[in-house]
Amino acid sequence: MKLLEDRIVKDGKVLPGNVLKVDGFLNHRIDVNLLNDIGKEFARLYANQGVNKILTIEASGIGIACIAAQHFGCPVVFAKKSKTTNISSDFYCVDVESYTHKTTNKVIVSKEYLDENDRVLVIDDFLANGCALRGLCKLIKDAGATLVGCGIAIEKGFQPGGKAVRDLGIRVESLAVIKSMNSDDGTIVFG
Amino acid sequence: MKLLEDRIVKDGKVLPGNVLKVDGFLNHRIDVNLLNDIGKEFARLYANQGVNKILTIEASGIGIACIAAQHFGCPVVFAKKSKTTNISSDFYCVDVESYTHKTTNKVIVSKEYLDENDRVLVIDDFLANGCALRGLCKLIKDAGATLVGCGIAIEKGFQPGGKAVRDLGIRVESLAVIKSMNSDDGTIVFG
Numbered sequence: 001m002k003l004l005e006d007r008i009v010k011d012g013k014v015l016p017g018n019v020l021k022v023d024g025f026l027n028h029r030i031d032v033n034l035l036n037d038i039g040k041e042f043a044r045l046y047a048n049q050g051v052n053k054i055l056t057i058e059a060s061g062i063g064i065a066c067i068a069a070q071h072f073g074c075p076v077v078f079a080k081k082s083k084t085t086n087i088s089s090d091f092y093c094v095d096v097e098s099y100t101h102k103t104t105n106k107v108i109v110s111k112e113y114l115d116e117n118d119r120v121l122v123i124d125d126f127l128a129n130g131c132a133l134r135g136l137c138k139l140i141k142d143a144g145a146t147l148v149g150c151g152i153a154i155e156k157g158f159q160p161g162g163k164a165v166r167d168l169g170i171r172v173e174s175l176a177v178i179k180s181m182n183s184d185d186g187t188i189v190f191g
Numbered sequence: 192m193k194l195l196e197d198r199i200v201k202d203g204k205v206l207p208g209n210v211l212k213v214d215g216f217l218n219h220r221i222d223v224n225l226l227n228d229i230g231k232e233f234a235r236l237y238a239n240q241g242v243n244k245i246l247t248i249e250a251s252g253i254g255i256a257c258i259a260a261q262h263f264g265c266p267v268v269f270a271k272k273s274k275t276t277n278i279s280s281d282f283y284c285v286d287v288e289s290y291t292h293k294t295t296n297k298v299i300v301s302k303e304y305l306d307e308n309d310r311v312l313v314i315d316d317f318l319a320n321g322c323a324l325r326g327l328c329k330l331i332k333d334a335g336a337t338l339v340g341c342g343i344a345i346e347k348g349f350q351p352g353g354k355a356v357r358d359l360g361i362r363v364e365s366l367a368v369i370k371s372m373n374s375d376d377g378t379i380v381f382g
Contacts, residue, residue, distance in 0.1 A: 059249035066254040113220040
């Protein structure tokens with residue numbers, strides 16, 4: 001999606017350690033017009049797939065998911081990161097490693113809000129190592145729901161998450177795929 | 192807002208300890224059509240006030256804020272809860288107690304995304320003890336921005352937050368104010 005790539009080049013910052021900072025428009029300050037274009041594109045890519053629920057994970061996926069959901073005419077469920085180790089049987093639960101923070105979170109979805117009648121599109125802002133995304137896919141499987149595919153705003157193509165999820169036979173559509181980036185001169189190559 | 196009150200009566204659950212569970216439509220599963228009506232109502236209440244930024248706090252405020260922002264034609268900034276105690280000078284930072292979890296979080300906003308040119312509407316899903324809301328108002332003051340007012344979906348009118356914030360001279364518009372609720376029979380009285 002050229003619009004998103006252009007915005008990443010214009011306002012994104014490449015930091016050492018393969019960090020791409022897009023908090024000026026995506027995950028701290030949010031440009032809702034851009035989110036609307038992103039949502040429209042997901043709706044185009046996943047048209048006629050019977051998507052009736054969007055699943056995301058707190059926090060930065062929520063804005064994209066809610067605005068995309070307007071184009072699908074369906075509700076959003078956001079998975080929560082739980083501090084409690086003791087999860088009640090009312091929830092589906094999966095362990096998700098955070099590559100950034102080197103921690104493991106329990107990620108939960110209430111059994112009330114995900115079931116075998118759901119055709120689910122997973123939406124998130126970033127795909128890098130894929131831990132969160134694989135966790136969400138597992139929650140959908142555990143619920144007996146149908147995973148239609150994943151819609152990602154920015155994929156770091158040089159990290160293993162995208163391949164790992166696609167190798168599971170899951171459709172992943174990333175609107176901007178970064179092939180390489182360089183913190184010395186700030187260049188970003190899309191692929 | 193009758194639509195929201197009706198939905199609270201229909202799908203909300205009153206639990207012991209003054210807990211109102213609205214995770215079926217507001218803060219776990221999200222009804223984006225309802226959010227759109229909520230956003231429209233905030234836009235009506237705060238019309239012609241020159242609002243050019245919406246500030247909320249992760250996680251459950253983000254969806255409401257993003258959809259409301261579409262009606263204001265402005266960006267959203269969401270304050271982040273930080274785990275680090277050592278906050279860089281690039282951020283405005285305030286301590287916010289969580290009444291539910293009995294913890295204190297540092298809540299931060301990048302100085303890049305809040306400044307003296309901003310006329311800010313604060314949006315959140317709940318107002319109870321008002322700790323988060325007062326924290327957000329303090330961040331706005333620290334940034335030298337103008338606080339236009341607050342837009343709250345559900346206010347627990349029997350808890351002290353609403354009065355505390357209004358006593359500071361801040362305009363607070365809550366779309367549903369709960370006067371009392373009873374976990375024995377599930378009744379909710381609006382006021």
